[in-house]
Amino acid sequence: MSEAKPKLGSPPDIIRNSQSEIRNSEMIIFNDVSKFYGEILGVNRVNLQIDTGITSLVGPNGAGKSTLMNLMTGLLRPSRGDITILGIPTDQPEQLFRKLGYCAQFDSFPRGLTGREFIQSFLLVHGFSRKKAEEFTVTALERVSLLEAGNRKVAAYSKGMRQRIRLAQAIAHQPAVLILDEPLNGLDPMVRAETIALFRKLAADGLHLIISSHILHEVDMMSDRVILLNNGYVVAEGNVHGVRDEMEEHPMQILIRCDKPAKLAARVFDKDHVVEARLHDDRLGLFVKTRDADRFYLLLNRVVAEGEINIESIAPVDDDLSAVYQYLIGSEGSSS
Amino acid sequence: MSSSTIDIKPAQIVKQSLPWSLWLRQIRAIFRLEIEKNFLGRRSILLYLLALLPVAPLVLLAPFTPPGREWQDFNQYNMIFAIYYGGLILRTVVFFGCAWIFMNLFRGDIIDRSLHFYFLSPVRREVLVVGKYISGLVTSIILFTATTVLSMLLLYLPHFYSESSRYFLDGQGFWQMLTYAGITILACVGYGAFFLVVGLFFRNPIIPAILLYGWEWLNFLMPPLLKKISVIHYLNSLAPVPVYEGPFAVPALPTPAWIAVPSLIAVTVLVLIVASYRIRHMEIRYGGD
Numbered sequence: 001m002s003e004a005k006p007k008l009g010s011p012p013d014i015i016r017n018s019q020s021e022i023r024n025s026e027m028i029i030f031n032d033v034s035k036f037y038g039e040i041l042g043v044n045r046v047n048l049q050i051d052t053g054i055t056s057l058v059g060p061n062g063a064g065k066s067t068l069m070n071l072m073t074g075l076l077r078p079s080r081g082d083i084t085i086l087g088i089p090t091d092q093p094e095q096l097f098r099k100l101g102y103c104a105q106f107d108s109f110p111r112g113l114t115g116r117e118f119i120q121s122f123l124l125v126h127g128f129s130r131k132k133a134e135e136f137t138v139t140a141l142e143r144v145s146l147l148e149a150g151n152r153k154v155a156a157y158s159k160g161m162r163q164r165i166r167l168a169q170a171i172a173h174q175p176a177v178l179i180l181d182e183p184l185n186g187l188d189p190m191v192r193a194e195t196i197a198l199f200r201k202l203a204a205d206g207l208h209l210i211i212s213s214h215i216l217h218e219v220d221m222m223s224d225r226v227i228l229l230n231n232g233y234v235v236a237e238g239n240v241h242g243v244r245d246e247m248e249e250h251p252m253q254i255l256i257r258c259d260k261p262a263k264l265a266a267r268v269f270d271k272d273h274v275v276e277a278r279l280h281d282d283r284l285g286l287f288v289k290t291r292d293a294d295r296f297y298l299l300l301n302r303v304v305a306e307g308e309i310n311i312e313s314i315a316p317v318d319d320d321l322s323a324v325y326q327y328l329i330g331s332e333g334s335s336s
Numbered sequence: 337m338s339s340s341t342i343d344i345k346p347a348q349i350v351k352q353s354l355p356w357s358l359w360l361r362q363i364r365a366i367f368r369l370e371i372e373k374n375f376l377g378r379r380s381i382l383l384y385l386l387a388l389l390p391v392a393p394l395v396l397l398a399p400f401t402p403p404g405r406e407w408q409d410f411n412q413y414n415m416i417f418a419i420y421y422g423g424l425i426l427r428t429v430v431f432f433g434c435a436w437i438f439m440n441l442f443r444g445d446i447i448d449r450s451l452h453f454y455f456l457s458p459v460r461r462e463v464l465v466v467g468k469y470i471s472g473l474v475t476s477i478i479l480f481t482a483t484t485v486l487s488m489l490l491l492y493l494p495h496f497y498s499e500s501s502r503y504f505l506d507g508q509g510f511w512q513m514l515t516y517a518g519i520t521i522l523a524c525v526g527y528g529a530f531f532l533v534v535g536l537f538f539r540n541p542i543i544p545a546i547l548l549y550g551w552e553w554l555n556f557l558m559p560p561l562l563k564k565i566s567v568i569h570y571l572n573s574l575a576p577v578p579v580y581e582g583p584f585a586v587p588a589l590p591t592p593a594w595i596a597v598p599s600l601i602a603v604t605v606l607v608l609i610v611a612s613y614r615i616r617h618m619e620i621r622y623g624g625d
Contacts, residue, residue, distance in 0.1 A: 037621075075455060075620040097458035104456075106622065108449035110369065111377055124365035125457045127358045169453075 025087030027051055028072065028177065028208060033081035035067055041232040042067035046081070048227065048237065050210065054203045056219040057212040058321065059229035060329060065212040066105060068229070069179050072210065073102045085177055086208075097126075101170035105181040107162060109154045115165045116141065116150035119172050126173055140172035143198060145191075159186035167195070177208040184213055196222050220321040228328055235328045244319050250327045251275045251289040253317035254296065259310045261286040267303060268296070287317070359463050366454070366467025367474075370441065374475040379440055386433050387479045390424050394490035401495050410496045414512075417491050418577035421516055425487060426523055426571060427552065430480045434527035435545045437476050439535035441468040442615070449622045462612040469532055469608060476524040481517045488513050515576045522574070526567040526600045529607040536614045556581040560588035570596040 028050040035042035043064040057065040070076040071083060074090040088095045109118060119140055123133035141147045144164040149157070154165060163186045170178060183199075184192050199222055203209050213219050219226060220240060228235040228243070236243045244252070258264055264286050265277040273292040280287060290296040293316070304311055317323075374380060406412035445451035454464050492500035492509070503509035530548065534541045552568040563569040563586075572579075573590035574597075591599070 070620070073456060075452060077617075077619055093455065094458050094460050097456055102456050104452055106449045106452060110445075110450045110453065111373065111448065121365065121369050122453055122457055125362055125369070125454065125459060127361050127365075127458070 024084065027086070028210070029084045030071075031082050031084075033071060033078045033083055035064075035071055035076060036079045042076075043071070043229070043232045046234055048234065050208060052203070052206055052208050053224035054199060054209045054211060054222055056223040056226045057210065057229060058214075058216065058219055058226055058325060059235075062231075063229040064232040065229055066181055067232075068227075069102070069104075069181050069210065069212065072179055073100065073104075075102075075104075097175075098173070099175055100177045100179065101173065101175035102179045103166045103170035103181060103183055107159070107166075109162070109165075111155070112153070114151050114153055115146055115157070115161075115168075118154055118165065119150075119169050122169060123172055128173070136172050136174070140168040143171065144168040145194070160188060160191060163187060164191070164195075171202070175207070177210070178202060179210045181212050182214070183211060184215060184218065192218070216322045216325055217320075223321075226321060226324075228325065230329050236324065240321050240324060241319055244324050245293065247324070247327055248291055250318075250323075251291045252293045252296075252319060254288050254290065254293070255280070255285055255313075255315050255317050256288065256300070257285045257312040257314075259284070259312075260308075264303065264309050264311075267309075268299060271296075271299060293319075359460070362459050362463050363467040363470065366459070366464060367471045370468055370471030371474060373444075374437060374471060379436070379444060383433060383436055383475075383479065386429055386436070387483045389429055390420065390483055390487045391490060394487055398490060398494035407495070410499045413492055413496070414577050415579070417488055417516075418575065418579050420487065420491065421484065422572070422575065422579055425480070425484055426519065427568070429483060430476070430520055430523045431527060431549060431552065432545075433480055434472075434476050434524055435531045435534075435541075438469075438472045438528045438531035439541045439545070441472050441532055441535060443535040443541060446622065452620045455618075455620055461615045461618075465532070465608060465612045465615055469528065469611075472528055472532065473524055476528060477521050480520050480524060484516050484520045485513060488516065512576045515574065519571050519574050522597065522600055523567065523571055525604050526570075529604040529611070530567070533607050533611045533614070536611055536618070556585040559586055563588050564591070567600065570600050 028048070030046045030048040033046040034044045046068065057068060059065055067076065071078055072085060072090065074093055074096060077091065083090045085096060086099055088099065090096060110121075113121065116137055120133050120137045123136055124130065126133075128136065137150075138147065141150045144167050146161065146164055146168060149161060154162065157165065163183065167180070167183055170180065180199075184195060187195060196218065199209055199211065203224070211219075211223070223240070225237065225239050226243070227237045236246075256264060261279050261283060265279065268274050268288060269277050271290075273295050274288060274290050276287070276289040278287045279285075288296065297314075300311065300314060303309055318327075374383075401407050406416060442451065445454070455461075489504075492503065500509070504513065531541070531545065534544045538544055552566055555563055555566050555568050555572075558566075569588075570591055574593055578590075590596075
């Protein structure tokens with residue numbers, strides 16, 4: 001009987017499989033997931049692998065963002081496909097919610113509780129001892145700056161405070177995955193900034209943060225990657241700049257501030273990847289549309305090295321989430 | 337926000353003690369949350385009014401003895417209470433009280449849009465059902481056994497104080513009181529489980545509740561086999577004083593206590609298993625509810 005030996009340099013199947021299992025146990029995985037509400041499509045054929053860091057879900061009303069979040073947390077069950085969160089299927093709440101916290105969009109609470117009681121009660125439901133629950137409650141309240149207001153009834157809170165107490169409840173048990181549906185809604189600018197800083201801190205600590213937001217520039221600012229949804233389909237996913245680079249049908253717009261824009265226009269216009277070159281109104285800059293930004297930047301390097309044209313600044317005009325959103329989803333509706 | 341001062345790290349897998357002890361802790365936590373809601377929530381006002389319904393007329397009657405020969409005869413009080421208990425306390429107050437308490441255990445949370453907080457906790461859904469059911473059971477038992485005992489005392493004591501005192505302290509009155517309290521408890525157990533399930537399956541649980549109410553009221557007209565598919569038959573079988581049900585009643589032998597009590601409990605367990613199955617497969621879509 002001859003045993004097949006693994007080829008040199010390629011790990012045997014058992015090692016490959018266990019490596020893949022380890023990798024799966026560190027990610028959020030959607031495997032061909034669809035959700036239908038009767039005849040109505042929620043999301044369709046979603047395949048995603050989400051790593052640690054901040055991932056934002058962006059899309060217009062009814063795009064499927066909340067459906068995707070509710071599927072991830074087991075509040076909804078997929079009509080097809082399966083989802084695992086750090087290796088745990090979403091139909092096992094006993095294991096799942098030790099690692100996952102969800103701040104849902106529902107602005108409602110169990111009646112009659114103070115902020116502190118609200119958080120502590122559900123930590124006790126988790127099964128924590130009273131002492132541990134108290135400790136975690138204080139930590140969570142501190143993190144959202146509600147320690148003082150913790151003894152007031154939630155019913156008496158402002159919208160922003162209710163948003164923060166929900167966030168505190170979601171992070172109180174110290175989850176590894178945090179899913180936040182519109183977490184910045186109702187927060188004033190100061191608290192918004194603090195909350196974004198908190199998200200960054202959590203992401204830096206190695207958490208998975210999945211956030212939906214309709215404020216594109218904030219999403220752009222805080223996200224490591226985005227998932228663009230429209231009509232239940234994932235339209236694009238990945239790093240914003242990576243997604244932008246792949247949109248060949250929309251050449252990248254770059255504004256170059258320099259002393260001789262006309263000369264620069266003549267220099268770049270004959271390149272096959274340059275689609276358009278237009279002088280800025282103040283005649284101190286040049287707008288260029290290019291299909292290959294990398295090659296264009298190399299060209300600019302050469303121009304700078306030649307020393308004929310003095311370039312002050314180079315700024316991509318549409319290399320951000322707003323532009324990506326506009327190109328991919330367009331004017332069908334504003335993000336929400 | 338003091339994000340710079342406290343570190344939150346990904347949760348580590350904590351070795352749990354035996355699941356039973358975890359489940360018991362979780363049931364206790366759910367019970368605490370629910371019992372407060374049951375007794376102090378705004379929905380409890382109706383419950384208190386319902387529990388006082390049989391007590392209030394007896395308080396009003398306490399200062400004077402109503403006309404009628406049966407009210408003058410202490411020996412008739414057995415029958416008066418049996419009719420009062422069967423007609424008003426058991427069939428109306430306990431029935432609708434349990435409907436209100438148990439249907440709201442889940443349906444109330446769905447209406448308030450707060451059920452997801454339980455669903456987002458690492459709790460077996462079966463544990464959630466048990467925790468909520470126990471809270472409803474304790475609430476209904478406290479309220480309705482109090483109503484039963486208070487009604488009995490208010491019926492007897494103001495009119496025949498010395499006879500009643502002897503009856504309750506030395507005679508069979510105390511045992512009758514305990515039996516009625518026991519029937520009330522069993523009613524809470526049986527109706528409670530039924531209404532818990534109704535609250536899970538029906539968006540508007542009032543209709544099935546009224547249907548069951550009709551079924552239970554018409555039980556005396558049913559053939560013996562159909563009588564056994566009801567809660568009231570088993571409860572009536574346990575009653576210390578049998579009540580004449582009228583000329584149209586179909587007579588049936590009462591089920592012995594040793595069959596009636598375990599049967600009710602077994603059916604309750606079955607119904608709770610159905611509830612657990614339902615809740616395990618339940619999705620949260622408040623808009624659709």
